[in-house]
Amino acid sequence: GQNIDQPTEMTATEGAIVQINCTYQTSGFNGLFWYQQHAGEAPTFLSYNVLDGLEEKGRFSSFLSRSKGYSYLLLKELQMKDSASYLCAVMDSNYQLIWGAGTKLIIKP
Amino acid sequence: GAVVSQHPSWVICKSGTSVKIECRSLDFQATTMFWYRQFPKQSLMLMATSNEGSKATYEQGVEKDKFLINHASLTLSTLTVTSAHPEDSSFYICSARGGTSLAETQYFGPGTRLLVL
Numbered sequence: 001g002q003n004i005d006q007p008t009e010m011t012a013t014e015g016a017i018v019q020i021n022c023t024y025q026t027s028g029f030n031g032l033f034w035y036q037q038h039a040g041e042a043p044t045f046l047s048y049n050v051l052d053g054l055e056e057k058g059r060f061s062s063f064l065s066r067s068k069g070y071s072y073l074l075l076k077e078l079q080m081k082d083s084a085s086y087l088c089a090v091m092d093s094n095y096q097l098i099w100g101a102g103t104k105l106i107i108k109p
Numbered sequence: 110g111a112v113v114s115q116h117p118s119w120v121i122c123k124s125g126t127s128v129k130i131e132c133r134s135l136d137f138q139a140t141t142m143f144w145y146r147q148f149p150k151q152s153l154m155l156m157a158t159s160n161e162g163s164k165a166t167y168e169q170g171v172e173k174d175k176f177l178i179n180h181a182s183l184t185l186s187t188l189t190v191t192s193a194h195p196e197d198s199s200f201y202i203c204s205a206r207g208g209t210s211l212a213e214t215q216y217f218g219p220g221t222r223l224l225v226l
Contacts, residue, residue, distance in 0.1 A: 033214065042202045042220040043153070045111075087153070097143075097215065101152040 002026045004100035006088050011106045012078055020073045020086050020103045028093020034062050034073045035087040037102065043087055046073070075105075083107045112136050113205045115218035122193055123226055130188045130221045132203030138183035139205035143215060144176070147200045159186055193225045 003025045012018040024032070031050040035043035049055055049064035049071060061074040073086055088100040112135040120128050132142055144156045144165075157173075159165035159180035167173045177189040186205075190197055200222055204215040 035217075040200075042217040045214055045216060048214055097155070099153050099155075 022088035030091040113218040134205040137207040142186040
Protein backbone atom coordinates (compact mmCIF):
# COMPACT_ATOMS: atom_id res chain seq x y z
CA GLY A 1 0.00 0.00 0.00
CA GLN A 2 0.92 3.64 -0.14
CA ASN A 3 2.19 5.27 3.00
CA ILE A 4 3.44 8.65 4.15
CA ASP A 5 5.04 8.92 7.60
CA GLN A 6 5.77 12.10 9.49
CA PRO A 7 5.98 12.84 13.22
CA THR A 8 2.71 13.74 14.86
CA GLU A 9 3.99 16.66 16.86
CA MET A 10 7.19 18.63 17.39
CA THR A 11 8.13 21.46 19.72
CA ALA A 12 10.77 24.10 19.07
CA THR A 13 11.89 27.44 20.47
CA GLU A 14 11.40 30.82 18.83
CA GLY A 15 14.51 31.77 16.86
CA ALA A 16 15.73 28.20 16.57
CA ILE A 17 15.83 25.75 13.64
CA VAL A 18 13.58 22.72 13.25
CA GLN A 19 13.59 19.86 10.75
CA ILE A 20 10.39 17.98 9.96
CA ASN A 21 10.97 14.61 8.34
CA CYS A 22 8.75 12.74 5.92
CA THR A 23 9.27 9.22 4.60
CA TYR A 24 7.15 7.70 1.90
CA GLN A 25 6.33 4.51 0.08
CA THR A 26 4.20 5.08 -2.98
CA SER A 27 3.45 3.50 -6.32
CA GLY A 28 5.54 5.76 -8.47
CA PHE A 29 6.70 9.28 -7.78
CA ASN A 30 5.90 12.56 -9.50
CA GLY A 31 7.01 14.95 -6.84
CA LEU A 32 6.67 15.78 -3.17
CA PHE A 33 4.84 18.77 -1.76
CA TRP A 34 4.96 20.51 1.59
CA TYR A 35 1.98 22.53 2.77
CA GLN A 36 1.44 24.63 5.89
CA GLN A 37 -1.93 24.56 7.62
CA HIS A 38 -2.79 26.88 10.48
CA ALA A 39 -5.52 25.72 12.83
CA GLY A 40 -8.94 26.23 11.31
CA GLU A 41 -7.57 27.27 7.94
CA ALA A 42 -6.92 25.58 4.60
CA PRO A 43 -3.42 24.44 3.60
CA THR A 44 -1.09 26.81 1.82
CA PHE A 45 1.60 25.66 -0.57
CA LEU A 46 5.19 25.83 0.64
CA SER A 47 7.38 23.79 -1.69
CA TYR A 48 7.62 21.18 -4.43
CA ASN A 49 10.56 18.81 -4.95
CA VAL A 50 10.84 16.38 -7.82
CA LEU A 51 14.63 16.12 -8.12
CA ASP A 52 17.07 15.14 -5.38
CA GLY A 53 18.58 17.93 -3.39
CA LEU A 54 17.79 21.00 -1.39
CA GLU A 55 15.40 23.75 -2.45
CA GLU A 56 15.74 26.95 -0.45
CA LYS A 57 13.00 29.54 -0.21
CA GLY A 58 13.67 32.19 2.39
CA ARG A 59 13.50 30.76 5.90
CA PHE A 60 12.11 27.49 4.60
CA SER A 61 14.05 24.78 2.76
CA SER A 62 12.95 21.39 1.52
CA PHE A 63 15.15 18.40 0.79
CA LEU A 64 14.44 15.27 -1.21
CA SER A 65 16.17 11.92 -1.60
CA ARG A 66 14.20 9.73 -3.99
CA SER A 67 16.40 6.68 -3.46
CA LYS A 68 15.67 6.80 0.27
CA GLY A 69 12.03 7.81 -0.04
CA TYR A 70 12.79 10.69 2.27
CA SER A 71 12.21 14.40 2.51
CA TYR A 72 12.54 17.05 5.16
CA LEU A 73 11.30 20.57 5.64
CA LEU A 74 13.76 22.85 7.41
CA LEU A 75 12.48 25.98 9.12
CA LYS A 76 15.04 28.55 10.26
CA GLU A 77 14.73 31.55 12.58
CA LEU A 78 11.47 30.25 13.90
CA GLN A 79 8.72 32.74 14.59
CA MET A 80 5.59 32.28 16.67
CA LYS A 81 3.50 32.49 13.50
CA ASP A 82 5.20 29.30 12.27
CA SER A 83 3.11 27.35 14.78
CA ALA A 84 1.00 25.22 12.44
CA SER A 85 0.64 21.77 10.99
CA TYR A 86 2.97 20.86 8.15
CA LEU A 87 1.65 18.40 5.61
CA CYS A 88 3.80 16.22 3.40
CA ALA A 89 2.15 14.95 0.23
CA VAL A 90 3.53 12.74 -2.54
CA MET A 91 2.19 12.61 -6.08
CA ASP A 92 2.10 9.00 -7.21
CA SER A 93 2.31 7.48 -10.69
CA ASN A 94 -1.36 8.32 -11.33
CA TYR A 95 -0.74 11.94 -10.36
CA GLN A 96 -2.81 11.46 -7.23
CA LEU A 97 -1.67 13.25 -4.10
CA ILE A 98 -1.07 10.92 -1.16
CA TRP A 99 -1.25 12.92 2.05
CA GLY A 100 0.59 12.44 5.31
CA ALA A 101 -1.30 13.02 8.55
CA GLY A 102 0.65 16.21 9.20
CA THR A 103 3.12 17.34 11.84
CA LYS A 104 1.87 19.81 14.42
CA LEU A 105 4.69 22.25 15.19
CA ILE A 106 4.50 24.10 18.48
CA ILE A 107 6.74 27.12 18.89
CA LYS A 108 7.58 28.24 22.42
CA PRO A 109 8.95 31.68 23.33
CA GLY B 110 -1.28 34.55 -8.50
CA ALA B 111 -3.00 31.16 -7.97
CA VAL B 112 -5.84 32.37 -5.77
CA VAL B 113 -8.77 30.09 -5.02
CA SER B 114 -11.90 31.31 -3.29
CA GLN B 115 -14.70 29.41 -1.60
CA HIS B 116 -18.16 30.53 -0.69
CA PRO B 117 -19.64 30.45 1.84
CA SER B 118 -16.99 30.25 4.52
CA TRP B 119 -19.52 29.17 7.17
CA VAL B 120 -22.81 27.33 6.88
CA ILE B 121 -25.20 26.32 9.63
CA CYS B 122 -28.22 24.38 8.44
CA LYS B 123 -30.94 22.09 9.64
CA SER B 124 -30.78 18.36 9.13
CA GLY B 125 -32.32 17.32 5.83
CA THR B 126 -31.52 20.48 3.90
CA SER B 127 -29.08 20.75 1.01
CA VAL B 128 -26.05 23.00 1.00
CA LYS B 129 -24.12 24.23 -2.01
CA ILE B 130 -20.46 25.26 -1.77
CA GLU B 131 -18.74 27.15 -4.57
CA CYS B 132 -15.07 26.99 -5.43
CA ARG B 133 -13.55 29.48 -7.84
CA SER B 134 -10.09 29.93 -9.28
CA LEU B 135 -9.72 33.69 -9.51
CA ASP B 136 -6.62 34.23 -11.61
CA PHE B 137 -6.05 30.98 -13.48
CA GLN B 138 -8.00 28.35 -15.33
CA ALA B 139 -8.43 25.23 -13.25
CA THR B 140 -8.51 22.18 -15.45
CA THR B 141 -8.94 20.03 -12.38
CA MET B 142 -10.53 20.75 -9.03
CA PHE B 143 -10.44 18.61 -5.92
CA TRP B 144 -12.81 18.43 -2.98
CA TYR B 145 -11.51 17.44 0.44
CA ARG B 146 -13.07 16.96 3.83
CA GLN B 147 -11.24 17.36 7.09
CA PHE B 148 -12.52 16.42 10.52
CA PRO B 149 -10.96 18.05 13.60
CA LYS B 150 -7.36 17.02 14.22
CA GLN B 151 -7.42 14.66 11.26
CA SER B 152 -5.70 14.73 7.91
CA LEU B 153 -7.24 15.87 4.66
CA MET B 154 -9.45 13.28 3.03
CA LEU B 155 -9.93 13.50 -0.72
CA MET B 156 -13.59 13.13 -1.63
CA ALA B 157 -13.55 13.59 -5.38
CA THR B 158 -11.69 14.91 -8.38
CA SER B 159 -13.46 16.86 -11.07
CA ASN B 160 -12.34 17.89 -14.53
CA GLU B 161 -14.09 20.66 -16.38
CA GLY B 162 -16.95 19.38 -18.48
CA SER B 163 -16.85 15.80 -17.26
CA LYS B 164 -18.23 13.77 -14.38
CA ALA B 165 -16.38 13.80 -11.12
CA THR B 166 -14.38 10.80 -9.95
CA TYR B 167 -15.29 9.88 -6.40
CA GLU B 168 -13.04 8.21 -3.87
CA GLN B 169 -14.06 4.90 -2.39
CA GLY B 170 -16.66 5.30 0.32
CA VAL B 171 -17.89 8.71 -0.84
CA GLU B 172 -21.53 8.67 -1.95
CA LYS B 173 -21.81 10.42 -5.29
CA ASP B 174 -25.57 10.88 -4.91
CA LYS B 175 -25.08 12.65 -1.62
CA PHE B 176 -22.14 14.83 -2.62
CA LEU B 177 -22.99 16.26 -6.02
CA ILE B 178 -20.13 17.90 -7.85
CA ASN B 179 -20.44 20.11 -10.88
CA HIS B 180 -17.42 21.54 -12.69
CA ALA B 181 -19.21 23.64 -15.28
CA SER B 182 -16.39 25.97 -16.24
CA LEU B 183 -12.63 26.30 -15.96
CA THR B 184 -13.02 28.62 -12.99
CA LEU B 185 -15.94 27.19 -11.04
CA SER B 186 -16.78 23.94 -9.31
CA THR B 187 -19.62 23.37 -6.89
CA LEU B 188 -20.18 20.75 -4.21
CA THR B 189 -23.75 20.17 -3.05
CA VAL B 190 -24.28 18.23 0.14
CA THR B 191 -27.78 16.82 -0.29
CA SER B 192 -30.02 16.03 2.67
CA ALA B 193 -27.30 16.96 5.11
CA HIS B 194 -27.10 15.22 8.47
CA PRO B 195 -25.10 16.07 11.62
CA GLU B 196 -22.41 13.55 10.67
CA ASP B 197 -21.75 15.62 7.53
CA SER B 198 -20.58 18.49 9.72
CA SER B 199 -16.98 19.07 8.72
CA PHE B 200 -14.48 21.41 7.11
CA TYR B 201 -14.81 21.18 3.33
CA ILE B 202 -11.86 22.42 1.29
CA CYS B 203 -11.47 22.67 -2.44
CA SER B 204 -8.24 22.92 -4.37
CA ALA B 205 -7.56 23.75 -7.97
CA ARG B 206 -4.86 22.77 -10.39
CA GLY B 207 -4.18 24.62 -13.60
CA GLY B 208 -1.84 24.13 -16.50
CA THR B 209 -1.38 21.14 -18.73
CA SER B 210 0.91 19.12 -16.51
CA LEU B 211 -0.67 16.69 -14.08
CA ALA B 212 2.16 17.47 -11.68
CA GLU B 213 1.07 21.07 -11.29
CA THR B 214 0.66 22.36 -7.75
CA GLN B 215 -2.76 22.29 -6.13
CA TYR B 216 -3.82 25.57 -4.59
CA PHE B 217 -6.39 25.49 -1.85
CA GLY B 218 -9.42 27.60 -1.16
CA PRO B 219 -9.95 28.92 2.38
CA GLY B 220 -12.42 26.16 3.22
CA THR B 221 -16.08 26.02 4.26
CA ARG B 222 -17.18 25.02 7.72
CA LEU B 223 -20.46 23.15 7.66
CA LEU B 224 -22.46 22.59 10.82
CA VAL B 225 -25.61 20.53 10.49
CA LEU B 226 -27.98 20.78 13.44
